[in-house]
Amino acid sequence: MTSPTTPRLSTVRSLARLLPFAKPVLPRLALGGVSALVASLLALGIPLVLEVIVADGGPIDSGDPWLIALGAGAILLLGLVEALMVWARRWFVLGPATRVEYELRTDFFSRLQRLPVSFHDRWQSGQLLSRMMQDISLIRRWLAFGIVLLIVNMLTILVGSVILFSWHWLLGTIFVVVSAPLWISGYLFEKQYGLLSRQSQDQAGDLATAVEESVHGIRVLKAFGRGSHALKKFTRQAETLRQTELSKAKAVGWIWFWLVLLPDIAFALCLGAGIYLVQAGEIDRGALIAFFAMATILRWPVESIGFLFSFLVDARTATDRIFEVFDEQNTITDPDRPATIAEPRGALVFEGARFRYQDAASTERDLLDGVDLSLRPGETMALVGLTGSGKTTLTTLPGRLYDVTGGRVTLDGVDIRDLSISELRRHVGMAFEDATLFSQTVRENVLLGREDLAGGGDEAERVLREALQVAQAGFVDTLPHGVDTVIGEEGLSLSGGQRQRLALARAVAARPAVLVLDDPLSALDVDTEALVEDALREVLADTTALIVAHRPSTVTLADRVALLQDGRVTAVGTHSELLRSSEHYRYVISSLEDEQERQNKREATL
Structure with missing residues (x-):
């Protein structure tokens, strides 16, 4: 217990x-x-x-x-x-x-x-x-x-x-x-x-x-x-x-x-x-x-x-x-007087952001140890680092899945803790590596973040189809009832790649000002990944995106790359700039390339 x-x-x-x-x-x-x-x-x-x-x-x-x-x-x-x-x-x-x-x-x-x-x-x-x-x-x-x-x-x-x-x-x-x-x-x-x-x-x-x-x-x-x-x-x-x-x-x-x-x-x-x-x-x-x-x-x-x-x-x-x-205390609540952002631009800034879990020993260092990172409106930022550097933890902060334990995160200059949770999560969408689906239809899963489209109609159908196209999820039309097919518990009746594509479509359909993607393409084969990346480039043209990259190909989506090391951002720049200036970055990219090559070999044997 x-x-x-x-x-x-x-x-x-x-x-x-x-x-x-x-x-x-x-x-x-x-x-x-x-x-x-x-x-x-x-x-x-x-x-x-x-x-x-x-x-x-x-x-x-x-x-x-x-x-x-x-x-x-x-x-x-x-x-x-x-x-x-x-x-x-x-x-x-x-x-x-x-x-x-x-x-x-x-x-x-x-x-x-x-x-x-x-x-x-x-x-x-x-x-x-x-x-x-x-x-x-x-x-x-x-x-x-x-x-x-x-x-x-x-x-x-x-x-x-x-x-x-x-x-x-x-x-x-x-x-x-x-x-x-x-x-x-x-x-x-x-x-x-x-x-x-x-x-x-x-x-x-x-x-x-x-x-x-x-x-x-x-x-x-x-x-x-x-x-x-x-x-x-x-x-x-x-x-x-x-x-x-x-x-x-x-x-x-x-x-x-x-x-x-x-x-x-x-x-x-x-x-x-x-x-x-x-x-x-x-x-x-x-x-x-x-x-x-x-x-x-x-x-x-x-x-x-x-x-x-x-x-x-x-x-x-x-x-x-x-x-x-x-009796459990809810530490993530709405402020007494919530601020509002009438027209979100998507400027996401981490200012000395620190984080540690509640039960962590006082002698342990923070998982995020003072992160300073600024994403310009419409910019796509790739986040790279070795396992344990704090990448996934950082992606949980913009949507307030966890609150910073030090510093702050701002959206368009407003501390996200000053926004109501419902408004914040309208502006910040997420897709995770571990794609979770619900025992509902494909339509309901993809449009989960669009409460305004719950009644259906032409607009709901248009948004659904666009999101499925971006995620290269055309396989849904081969299901017994198409987009009205009820997915089994947690989507286990689908493959890992199919689940990830539907989860990505869900994030895209939400049309947030900021899109946070935690390696959402890891289960896709190389060809499908390339198609999804091409479609994402169009979607991300006017959307601020923070993408955790575990593949070199994902880095190519980004305008800039942030290198996370031991809970801190140690370098920010374009891919080519960091290759020239950062030895640790070259090591990380080399590790990603080695892993990508091993995965390609596994796929080739199947």
Whole structure:
């Protein structure tokens, strides 16, 4: 489990954090509780009617069939109204509970979208998935049934105990005293079960992560014959979860042992005391029968306490896990008074830009150690450097995927942190080496950054076709439904080159003032790359572009080249200028050429 922990709150304070989500539906939840309470009180009324029927000198002793029928009818009526109240309780609570579930889930997803990339770097996707699906569903079930039944059953026990005392103080005392240890064991159970519940839910999240990683990496596992290795790892995690679930079951089994045993002991003791009291003339036969009928009705509320306590603990744990995400600080936010750029020109400037990851040791140097770089409007700048020099990190800064930890980045003279995130990302488009596509149509994937074209039309079709042409993605017309073909999960049904071309088309279709490309052509063959580069030259004629180059051919796209070395820009100039003046640049280009030659040889053998 890689998620951070937050201070543990009490159960009441933890669950109270759900109040803002539940507040709009509280009236209906309250009506559901009232319906459940009325149903319980009606059930408690049945022994009172029974007492009248079987009391000494009552309808049974008199033998009057009309009185007996009247008593039976009263019991039947109480039962029917009780059933109606149970139905009303479900009707009142189910809709509101699903509404809270919907609000929680949409807010949770919205929060995930707003949190910075650094958050997603630290959290396992399986942990987030288990919170989104399992924990929020558990809270819905608790709101619909758990909290209502817990409150109603406790009130039922209280009212029923008072009635028991009204028949005879000794019988009431025996029942309450024998049942009292249940509350003590319930308290101890809550503490133990709370730890196990949290452990179980976290382990379930880890298991979900393992499944997700194995499914996404199934090609790698099969290629290297490591399916059995993944299975062994998964088996160990599944066994750990199984042991935790067994510990939970043992804890629940122990509380149920007392929940079943103690009421039986109370029944036995009350029976002995009741017979003695009848013989002594302190209570009559009807009161004793009614007492046991009442005690039988109270047995379910008493026995349910253990289940409802475990349900309460599970809900508290689920709430804690959800609010761990809600409590995460979003460090990349809109300014209070956002600046605007009416007509962006695309002048991108890095001024002493520094960056380090939050969890980096203080003794480590910054990944970006004071980058000074200026891109003129409409200029194409290639960024080259050895592996680990900070190229990819630098490309994440213009779009504020990460924020600089020192210095600043400006767009047309405006600090990008002074722009709203939505406006900034309209002006800055990106395409990554690792192309990510969504389980949507080709059209929806390519036009993802053009919300203004969501309605379709001639303009949307024109932009789509132009972007596909630039990216040399004509292969989409051979798909079963053309541009309306739904791409499989993450686009894995396509080749790496096809995914990269669609990702490039997406960046081009966005028509940003600044285009940041992190080696978006690495999976293309030489011929396709040449065609894409020719088309890109036209697109980049009036667009500022920062391109990470891992191939010498990509450098030829650029007006100028920036050499990144150990987190700093050490040289800027044209390709020919840097070849003459920088020994390190010549070494980097030589390394790129060697890698390009090896790749060409691999392609030639295929």
